[in-house]
Amino acid sequence: MPWLPPNVSTFGSDIDSLFYLVLFATGIAFVLTEAALIIFLVRYRHREGRQATFIHSNRRLEIGWTVVAGVSFFSLALIQQGTWSFIKGSSPPEDQSVLVEVTSRQFEWHVRYPGPDRQFGRVDSARISSNNPLGVDAADPAGQDDIIAPVNSLHVPVNQNILILLRSRDQAFKEVIHSFFVPQLRLKQDALPGQTTKVWFNATQTGSYEIACAELCGLGHYRMRAALTVETREQFEAWLQKVKAGQ
């Protein structure tokens, strides 16, 4: 459909089907209610000598539209349940996924890869400074092989499960909620200070996509965007090596 961005996610078509289902249901409700409005406007318009009838209520009608609305919403809840729990309630096993840590802050995205040991080094908000924006503890052995990507760039290999540990830099009173949003992946997830949220996806096409912050997070919200590059495994490994060499 022309109004949706292309889908490059394994679960994207499930999200799109739900979108169209909701659009169809609300479309029917919209047409019916607007038609009733117009019919009533014309039919009961002012006419000389005709008096309005006072109607207090209509129990049958009220029960009718309450039941129809209730059943519709409950059906939607049941229909979407499987998709929701697949995407948000489960994640692929950590040892079979590409691990990435994404940390949001006002107003940028920081990306870190764990290196061969698959362990992220400790971070500590007391160590945060302009040249250590994540507050990485350099003494932690688990962090020795970590790879910190240039600001606002996330690279991932194509056709692989990517497991993101989504964080928001946690400094009391200084941070707010951000939201990691990639329209082409049909993926949106809030990033909360003090909490790590697991987010996963599997991109089916190489290319460059925009990561936007989808939570109004302050004056610089509009410029809080980053680039997601989906590339072949070889290109991804080469990029990691290049970043590591320049670190």
Ligand SMILES: [Cu+2]
């Ligand atoms: Cu933001």
